[in-house]
Amino acid sequence: MPIRVHGPPCRLRLRRVTAAALATPPGPPARRGPWDDAVYFTRFFLDPLGFVGERFEQYGDIYYAPSGGVGLYVLRDPEHIWEVLVRDAAKYGKTHSALRQLEGVLGEGLLTTDGDLWRRQRRLVQPAFGPKRLAEYAAAFVDECERTARGWYPGQVRDLSREMMDLTLRVVCRTLFGHDVSGQTDVVWGAIKTLTTGFAAARLVPGWVPGGPQARSEQARADLDEVVMGMIADRRASGQSHPDLLQRLLDARDEDGSALTDVEIRDQLLTLFIAGHETTSHALTWTLYLLSQHPEVEAELRRELRETLGGRPPRYDDLPNLTYTRMVFDEAMRLFPPAYTVARRAEADTVIGNWEVPKGAEVIVWIYRAHRLERVWPEPERFDPERFRPEASAVRPKCAYLPFGAGPRACIGKVFAQVEGQLLLASLLQHFHFELEAGHPVEPLPRITLSPKHGMRMVLTEV
Secondary structure: OOOOOOOOOOOOOOOOOOOOOEOOOOOOOOOOOHHHHHHHHHHHHHOHHHHHHHHHHHHOOEEEEOOOOOOEEEEOOHHHHHHHHHHOHHHEEOOOHHHHHHHHHHOOOOOOOOHHHHHHHHHHHHHHHOHHHHHHHHHHHHHHHHHHHHOOOOOOEEEHHHHHHHHHHHHHHHHHHOOOOHHHHHHHHHHHHHHHHHHHHOOOOOOOOOOOHHHHHHHHHHHHHHHHHHHHHHHHHHOOOOOOHHHHHHHOEOOOOOEOOHHHHHHHHHHHHHHHHHHHHHHHHHHHHHHHHOHHHHHHHHHHHHHHHOOOOOOHHHHHHOHHHHHHHHHHHHHOOOOOEEEEEEOOOEEEOOEEEOOOOEEEEEHHHHOOOOOOOOOOOOOOHHHHOHHHHHOOOOOOOOOOOOHHHOOOOHHHHHHHHHHHHHHHHOOEEEEEOOOOOOOEEEOOOEEEOOOOEEEEEEO
């Protein structure tokens, strides 16, 4: 039987500011030099989830951390998050310090740009994620999943983290770029792993160290560039037109008739190439892990699959009837949101709740911690798909659940990822049961995304 939520549904009452905003929220004292910086970055690097969680417990739902310039505001309260990402979205930009690191990899892609350039790019990319295109993609999602399952057999031990990365990479390249990346997944996987580690280590190891994180990251960027620029070159050389996003970018023209350069196309492709598969692969990996630990949830999910599909592969038209499958996937992303933070920078003086926020201040929304706020999510560490029954979701505050962000800058691929996750999960579970290998450690690793630190080695058994 599925797990039931205990207690009444949670409602949050909107607060109104009735007095002048206060200067800054409570928070830790300013760091006083290189030694304090080294201690801070080391502690944060070793356990960012626990480090930030301790600060929320000490200072409350919003805290202020002096950090050069005008400081950093750290949030987990749904109302504060709604104010930043939705109500006052126009007052915030994406030119924060964390994004500057990403620019070195992604260039001026959809994730890193702002203003008119971002709006232009969004208009170009949006049609690739429309309902008609998603219905067409669905068959490719399932086809690639069935292809993966045919290469497995009962008794094998597979690193599901790596396998899901390969699967979702093939899916995004086939659907959006019309490219078969099967022979290049090792290169891509290695490059992304290097970049993920390098981002976190960059503050601890100077860039001039030979063979250090910066040098390895530069080689990883070059490897990814070779793959993505190769897609562009192959399409140009083919002389053929395809109904996909790559072709749309190649055919795009500015008002003066000029086409996008290969570098501009590369920036868009690389953004979607990485963001479009890594987050979904982690979400699927965490979902399969959680199911392996909760047999009662897996039994309910398999009952739905038997009644809806009867052993055949899922189709796009099945999605409305795979409601519990969707609930399981949503709850897994609550506990382990692949995009676990969102960052903004105040472009004008503003307020968050009762607190003043000066122009130039940086704001970090901790999605991981918002998803564990006990007054919104009773027993927050418990895996409970029943939280996502429509009647339960209807009474939760806005921005209490935001694995894809919120507001005008919410993830453009949200529905793509949800459809993909639902269909791949339904397909995989009809082939195998997944059991965590005895003794395998499970620990989330928060770097660019929230991945399993040690992979996810699982034993495949017959259904």
